[in-house]
Amino acid sequence: MTTALGEKIKAIIQANGPISVTDFFSLCLADPEYGYYKTREPFGSSGDFVTAPEVSQLFGEMIGVFIVHAWQRHGTPPGVKLVEIGPGRGTMMSDMLRVIERLAPPLFETMTIHLVETSPRLREVQQETLAAHQGRISWHDGFDEIPPGLTLIAANELFDAIPIRQFVKTATGFRERMVGLDVDDELSFGTGVAGIDPRLLPEQAASVPLGTLFEIAPARESVMVAIADRLKAFGGTALALDYGHLITGFGDTLQAVRMHEFDPPLAHPGEADLTSHVDFQALGETAVSAGLHVNGQLHQGDFLVGLGILERAAALGRDREPRTQQIIQAAVDRLAGEGEGKMGELFKVMAVSHPAIDLMPFRSVD
Numbered sequence: 001m002t003t004a005l006g007e008k009i010k011a012i013i014q015a016n017g018p019i020s021v022t023d024f025f026s027l028c029l030a031d032p033e034y035g036y037y038k039t040r041e042p043f044g045s046s047g048d049f050v051t052a053p054e055v056s057q058l059f060g061e062m063i064g065v066f067i068v069h070a071w072q073r074h075g076t077p078p079g080v081k082l083v084e085i086g087p088g089r090g091t092m093m094s095d096m097l098r099v100i101e102r103l104a105p106p107l108f109e110t111m112t113i114h115l116v117e118t119s120p121r122l123r124e125v126q127q128e129t130l131a132a133h134q135g136r137i138s139w140h141d142g143f144d145e146i147p148p149g150l151t152l153i154a155a156n157e158l159f160d161a162i163p164i165r166q167f168v169k170t171a172t173g174f175r176e177r178m179v180g181l182d183v184d185d186e187l188s189f190g191t192g193v194a195g196i197d198p199r200l201l202p203e204q205a206a207s208v209p210l211g212t213l214f215e216i217a218p219a220r221e222s223v224m225v226a227i228a229d230r231l232k233a234f235g236g237t238a239l240a241l242d243y244g245h246l247i248t249g250f251g252d253t254l255q256a257v258r259m260h261e262f263d264p265p266l267a268h269p270g271e272a273d274l275t276s277h278v279d280f281q282a283l284g285e286t287a288v289s290a291g292l293h294v295n296g297q298l299h300q301g302d303f304l305v306g307l308g309i310l311e312r313a314a315a316l317g318r319d320r321e322p323r324t325q326q327i328i329q330a331a332v333d334r335l336a337g338e339g340e341g342k343m344g345e346l347f348k349v350m351a352v353s354h355p356a357i358d359l360m361p362f363r364s365v366d
Contacts, residue, residue: 002186005034005270010181018180018190021254022219024266025163025274034270037119056331058316060095062307063239066351066359067096067152068104070237073357074150078110081149081234085116085223086158090129096154097133113137114146143226151236153227159242159283160275162220166254167196169212174201177213179266187266202248213252215276221286224352228290231354237295238353243346244278246297253277280348293356296363301336301344306361309336 002010009027013019019027029036071080082100084093093115101108113136117123123139130137140146166177168191175191182188198205200216227238244253256263258272265274284294298306313332317325336344351359 003034003268003271005031006187006268008034009179009187009269010185013179013181013187018178018192020192020194021166021177021179022163024179024269025254025276028269028272028274029161029163031270036270036273037122056328056335057095058309058312058328058331059304059335060092061099061312062304062309063092063154063156063241064096064099065103065307066239067154068100068107070152070239070351070353070357070359071104071107073359074235074237076106077150078106079149080107080111081114081146081151081236082111083114083116083143083146083151083153085143085153085155086161087115087117087126088122088156090115090126092154092156093126094129094132097130112147112149114140116140116143116146143230146230148234151230151234151238153230153236153238155238156241157243159217159220159223159240159278160244161273162217162223164215164217164220164254164276166252167214167216169205169208169210169214171210174205174214187269189266202250208250212250214250215253215279217276217279217282220278220283224283224286225290227352228287228292228354231352232291235354237351237357237359239349239351240278240283241300241303241347241349242278242280243343244280244348246280246348248279248281278348280350284350284352287350287352292352292354295351295353295357295359297348297350298362299345300347300349301338303349303361304336304344 005027008031009019009024027035067082087093093113097108113133115126115137117126117139118141167174168177170191174196176194178190178192179187180190196214196216201214230236231238253276254265254274255276256265256267256272256274258268263272280297284297287294309332313328317328334342338345351362353359
């Protein structure tokens with residue numbers, strides 16, 4: 001059993017030899033004919049996974065609170081460009097805008113809204129979700145199309161969907177992990193000849209066992225550099241929320257999700273969402289070397305609690321029937337709680353700014 005994209009990838013490998021994990025990742029998500037984001041509606045209960053904004057309006061509301069706070073810290077300028085990269089169904093932006101309008105009318109009235117989205121199908125969904133703000137929202141394929149002005153950026157689960165490279169420790173050093181064909185002509189992992197710059201490896205690389213994997217993500221770093229160029233040119237803050245780790249380490253985090261279940265990454269190319277964990281240490285180092293101020297990094301749970309999600313949840317549940325209160329409580333627990341199936345610990349949050357400003361709930365780091 002394979003997929004149309006699986007067959008296409010096999011044909012590419014038969015013609016040209018094994019492909020890198022990066023190329024496999026890119027084909028799975030973005031192949032023009034059969035790529036996952038080109039053919040499917042990935043979000044929500046009918047899709048393959050549920051993102052934080054789909055769990056509860058509280059998530060987007062807290063991001064809205066943060067955006068208002070960042071705007072105040074930047075000196076409350078008019079004409080701000082509010083940008084979301086990879087806006088999903090538009091749910092988070094809709095919740096953010098409701099809060100921004102309530103808390104900061106001058107920001108709301110003078111800003112313009114910019115969605116960076118390459119999928120025509122998702123743009124249609126976003127237009128429906130955000131119909132109330134018609135005329136104020138522009139859609140863009142890339143960053144370079146956004147007009148000048150102080151820029152406040154939100155990116156939820158953006159970086160995890162940007163392809164990574166993987167390297168395997170072999171007897172002759174770390175070699176790039178490839179996708180090839182086994183004796184039965186099925187897709188399988190192997191190793192290629194390309195090595196990795198030893199300076200990119202953590203110190204303990206010499207002592208890890210053979211077969212250990214290490215991941216780097218040059219494509220993620222170039223997105224961070226593009227964000228840095230924008231913020232350095234016009235000033236502003238970018239907020240990134242994603243699952244990942246705060247310290248660079250070893251291990252295989254490539255994963256596929258299909259119909260809310262984990263799926264072997266090579267099993268259903270084009271029919272499963274492919275992601276990997278974000279290395280926030282590497283991303284932060286990229287931001288700093290690109291000239292940005294990093295506001296520290298937090299677990300999503302600490303970030304949301306620090307912005308007042310518990311108080312907002314209590315207000316939302318006040319005078320409601322017990323069932324509604326339970327739903328609100330369960331949503332908060334899923335977004336901010338720790339443990340299996342919860343996002344509070346697994347997801348991390350990082351803010352970067354130019355010029356340097358202190359932002360709550362991050363503790364200032366020098």
